[in-house]
Amino acid sequence: MRDSGKIAILIALLIGLSLVLVLPGLTPENYEFFLGQRLPKLLAIIVTGGAIGYSAVLFQTVTHNRILTPATLGFDAMYLLIQAALFFFLGGASFLVADRNANFLVSVVVMVVLALFLLRTVFGRSGHDLVFVVLVGTIFGQLFRTLAYFLLMIISPSEFTSLQNKMFASFSNINTNIVLIAMVMCIAAAGWLLRDMRKFDVAGLGREQSVSLGVDHDALVKRTFIVSAILVSAATALVGPIAFLGLMVANLAREIATSYRHTVITAISVLLSSVMLLAGQLAVERYMNFGTTVTVLINFVGGVYFVILLLRGNRL
Amino acid sequence: MIEVRDISKIYSSVTVLDGVSFRIADRSITSFVGPNGAGKTTLLGIISRLIKPDGGEVLLDEKSISEYGGSDLAKRISILKQSNFVNMRLTVRELIGFGRFPHSGGRLTGEDKDMVERAVEYLDLAEMAEKDINELSGGQRQRAFIGMIVAQDTDHILLDEPLNSLDMRHSVEMMRILRRLTDELKKTVVLVLHDINFAARYSDRMVALKNGKVAALGSVDEVVREDVLASVFDVPLEIREIDGKKICIYY
Incomplete structure (x- = not known):
């Protein structure tokens, strides 16, 4: 099948699933209320999927591997820590915590700064030693997450769980307040890298070969880190961290695409990622009676796929 | 012409290159030889701007790169x-097409396609042009990458240990x-070689490095001498002439 056909099928699936999630039970009397509830949720899920699918592919390309995604490196945990730190140091009533949009914008800025810091320290020094970077990422991710919970615990031990639910978004608590601003930001960030798509094709040959072919590889890596920080911030702010989604969709997209072109691979990854989240949401809502969450479901499927990748001895 | 002027490189207090200067003759093959850790690969990396030097500069036609x-x-x-190693599904022809990136930015024009076909023919890759590069043997893949560089059509070609992991037949072929x-396309080739005999047989000029400094440089006859090589490699050796070609025996 041609790549354009695959993309068309994914678009059809995306639209189909969206309709199945939004339409049921709508009547001329209640549609305003239900659509007002369901559309922001739907939009949030699609934006999240797209953000994760987009950043994972490009991140893997510039770091020349198939297991490293922003999530593996602890980007999403970093976002949680920023949230907890803002709450801890400024208090829950402060503008930067209480106002969802302001909170999101500040967090994104801090994320970008931290991502660039991470790039300079971890990647700069180790000379892209993959195992080292993955280990550091795993440990830092764990550290950030634990620190975030720790800060919440200090603030109010008795209300820890409710605070956690209020602070951190999840699929049962989608942060629809910021969906518009997050969407605009994701589109702008992703659009910024569109003109670099052909450079990403070259970057797949490795740093040396791209420099030889006249691509400023270090600048491309930097832009990718900035955009990934923004996209992961948006995704984490909307529905919370989903560790294995990026890994899964980026690898599947590379397998599905016939072309090596990043325009094709990222398009497939973005669509596939949103389709998977929507399918997960549908399964949880309709067939599991909210007995589990989409995050658990996706991480289960993604985790199994990850093990398969390892067992198949794929060159990671 | 490439000129290396007073290049130094220090990695966390270890001096890898120490005031290296020389010119690389155009339209010839120049090999860098020397023991492990002499700084050959670092020097090649600096000439190709993969590595930034801590001192000195590399000039291309009198202008700093x-x-x-x-x-x-x-x-x-x-x-x-x-x-x-490439992490993508890519045919040989697509790989060679990447060589045209500096010229066309990834959108191949008719002229680019001609150049790609010429490179395919020049390296005798027509039979495997549609094959995935990850299905090729090491020697074939190396040839495909050379094809990319031929399509890139630069007057200077640098290679870092191109014979590494190639068997005898493929080394000679390379x-x-x-x-x-x-000889035919008038390219200037600069490469790092470990095998002194390959270097002596196929190069025009040689640069011998030791401890980050130029220990000897010049034509093959000037560098492949018992006293010179013995002090560069710190190993007793003997040089024989067989059919007018110098062979170094050090085993």
């Missing part, structure tokens, strides 16, 4: 590193291709 724009330099100097690039 840091003053060239990325794609301008990519039309003049190409480099091939030893690890050619050196013959490089010889043809110099």
